[in-house]
Amino acid sequence: MTGHDCSLDCPRIANRKPYYRELRAGRTYPWCACGRSTRQPFCDGRSHIGTGFEPVQYVAKADGEEVLFCDCKHTQTPPFCDGTHSNLPGGYEDDDTAAAGPQPPIVAAGTDGFARLDGCCFVVSPPDSGDRYQLSTLVAPSLGAQHQSQFHLRLTSGASPVLSARGVDAILWVRSGNGEIEIGERRFALSAPCGVYVRAGEAFRVHAATALTAYVSACPAVEALDEQADMPPHFDQAWPERVVPIDEAGRTAMGPRWFQMLVDKRIGSTTAAQFIGHIPTSRAEMHRHLYEEALVILSGEGIIWNEGSAARVRAGDVIFFPRKHLHALECTAPEGMDVVGLIHPGDNPGINY
Ligand code: FES
Structure with missing residues (x-):
């Protein structure tokens, strides 16, 4: 996001979303911490001088390692995104204009109960x-x-x-x-x-x-x-x-939405995480995750949008999202929508790109 008014003791927001990159084993990636580099998300060797910030050197562990470099520069887990961008000014936006453009067709469930969307994304109602x-x-x-x-x-x-x-x-x-x-x-x-x-x-x-x-x-x-x-x-x-x-004191804000972690690393689940969340009446921006996700709709109703197709969802349904799948969930219920998600591999449902 350009135009963010940052003093010198504060990192500048270079972009309000993280930067996806596949890395090469052993190579060092100098992540820009000050937000002023002209080579985002990396350091340009000079723009941080005098700001008090130094670049973070990350050495890739494996060929093809997939990472999301923080580009808002406010992450608590540098150099990677931790979802903080969603709670910065302008960091989480609903897509108010999407309904004005061409809409993909709404797909109905087949006789097997599955509504199949783009790729391997689908919606299913338990029989x-x-x-x-x-x-x-x-x-x-x-x-x-x-x-x-x-x-x-x-x-x-x-x-x-x-x-x-x-x-x-x-x-x-x-x-x-x-x-x-x-x-x-x-x-x-x-x-x-x-x-x-x-x-x-x-x-x-x-x-x-x-x-x-x-x-x-x-x-x-x-x-x-x-x-x-x-x-x-x-x-x-x-x-x-x-x-x-459920523990309301454990809620984490994500723009106008919130989530609370349930089963996760605190009780021993190190690679998968379960959360409950609430979505107000709104349509999210199209986005992706690095984890695979199954989302149970607990209450409310809405539409799951893909690029080329969409499906209606209601309480009891499960939406399956492959990794890196472009999607947006719209809640159409005035009272909002409650969901429970299971992500794997991953531990933070607040990270999207
Ligand atoms: S881009 Fe900075 S926390 Fe996500």
Whole structure:
């Protein structure tokens, strides 16, 4: 953003979005910290002189390493974007003009329940067979996912089978109902809404006191959850906290939106993260993420826009976004829209480009 009035003790905002770059192993990238370089996002060797800022030298770890260099210069994790740009003046903008231009066609769901958009992006509504127990596949490698899977669990009474995510982490979002979850030899009370973390190598079983629904993510992606005859006792005692409730005090602003982290590295999930967020009535700018994302619509309704197609979404639906997929979510409900997202690989849903 040009025209930002910065004194010399403050970094100048060079751009209100981060800069995507693929790096070469061993090469040093001198990131401009002052925001005054003429070679953004890199140092030009002279513009920082007298500002008190020095460039940050980053040595690439691998060929093809994908990074987002901060270009607003206000990140707390230099040289990389941490999402701070969304809360700077003009940093997060809704796309008020998009509706005036040509609109891509709205795609309806097929008989399989999937509305397929550009690339491997899609919207799916979980089916309801009316059975006591139902486990449905919503996101999987066979549907185009590379980094995560998602399954929808309905349980009206009794217990589910013992389930395991084939040796990878499982992260649940309990959307409705209450009961208990066994994880190995441990048992936790469940009361919707909440997130639950099951570590790689553990198995779990859900018990419904009232009809219970949950979205079960697996990271990295697996094609299915396995049923086991018996509950293996293994429970990783190093991470004893497994159920994460909603906590309004933990909200992070993102322009007019907010999110709160649920299952993340604080309780042991180091490569995947779950969050709950709120979107007011608005249409976001088109943007991308470096992570793969599955977004559950909890309330409200709207439209997910891609470049060449779009689909309506409503409470209960799941939107799957491949990495680097160009998209914008519009909330059309006057009361706004609540969502729960699962990102992998990644730990910060506030980073977009
Ligand atoms: S561009 Fe600076 S924090 Fe994102």
